[in-house]
Amino acid sequence: MTSWRDIKLDMEAHTDAPALLVTILTAKGSTPRELGAKMLVYPDRIYGSIGGGRLEELAIQKSRERLKAKEFKGELHSLPLGPELAQCCGGYVDLLISKTPAIQKAKTIITHWDGVTASFDFTDEMNNSIDRVELDQKVSLSTPYHNTDFTLAVYGAGHVGKAIINAVSPLNCDIHWIDNRADEFPGTIPTNTQKHLCRDPKTVVGEIPNHAFHLVLTHDHQLDLEIVAEILRSGSARFIGLIGSKTKWARFQKQLAQMGFSKQQIASVTCPIGLPELEGKKPAEIAISVAADILRRSQRSKRLYNNDNSHNESLNLTGESISH
Numbered sequence: 001m002t003s004w005r006d007i008k009l010d011m012e013a014h015t016d017a018p019a020l021l022v023t024i025l026t027a028k029g030s031t032p033r034e035l036g037a038k039m040l041v042y043p044d045r046i047y048g049s050i051g052g053g054r055l056e057e058l059a060i061q062k063s064r065e066r067l068k069a070k071e072f073k074g075e076l077h078s079l080p081l082g083p084e085l086a087q088c089c090g091g092y093v094d095l096l097i098s099k100t101p102a103i104q105k106a107k108t109i110i111t112h113w114d115g116v117t118a119s120f121d122f123t124d125e126m127n128n129s130i131d132r133v134e135l136d137q138k139v140s141l142s143t144p145y146h147n148t149d150f151t152l153a154v155y156g157a158g159h160v161g162k163a164i165i166n167a168v169s170p171l172n173c174d175i176h177w178i179d180n181r182a183d184e185f186p187g188t189i190p191t192n193t194q195k196h197l198c199r200d201p202k203t204v205v206g207e208i209p210n211h212a213f214h215l216v217l218t219h220d221h222q223l224d225l226e227i228v229a230e231i232l233r234s235g236s237a238r239f240i241g242l243i244g245s246k247t248k249w250a251r252f253q254k255q256l257a258q259m260g261f262s263k264q265q266i267a268s269v270t271c272p273i274g275l276p277e278l279e280g281k282k283p284a285e286i287a288i289s290v291a292a293d294i295l296r297r298s299q300r301s302k303r304l305y306n307n308d309n310s311h312n313e314s315l316n317l318t319g320e321s322i323s324h
Contacts, residue, residue, distance in 0.1 A: 002048035029091030074118030163287035217243035
């Protein structure tokens, strides 16, 4: 989902361009995007998405028509996707088209629609889920300022590390990229990626948020071992992936056991990384396999919407049980 933070950054980069905000205010049944999905519509470009297809085409068309109006308070379009738009999803959405607020950094932003005017509240009350409240035909939608599906720490900026960053960074996540070689980092990195250039990469483990995914793939096997050991000691990882062959992993298991780690701790490490059915060894192939596995694990731990989307979406931050 495009977050408020992302929208704020895009608007700050295009301060001279007018834009309207499209928000999915209601989502029932099978819909292209989830409740709260947002898209900025400029005269000549869009940022974000509400699912593509005829639904998005209509939203862009309506928004660009409204951009020409001198006064615009907002409007709601109630759309059954099958009858109205001939989309096979068959669900139902309310699309709110509104002026984009002057976005303030807050823990939660609440979108209000009273039937005539769209308005926004900014609050420091923490809300990690998406909450929709409807009362007397008025709708309020609470969304976190910056909601991500997962945090990923990548140890290693070599060929595979770069490929993984390229594959994963378009996802809704925060990334920490760690290496001790300044020359390996590219000149430009994705906006959701924080670079850590440090002499001893394992010291960064303590800076990574709890329940993060960790991928260890440095240029040095001994360094890999030290980083894996530090992650295991922290006890806070949601997933630990180690690049390497079965032979490397067999050796690491013996070394980790000698370091005092239990069988259960050692078994929490996944090596080799990626989906086993994807056996390519080129950096791009490994990256696609790893990204798919992370996405699969992340989505498994999400709280799913029910059929009419009345349940809130949130992350299961207590970890998940996954067999290796």
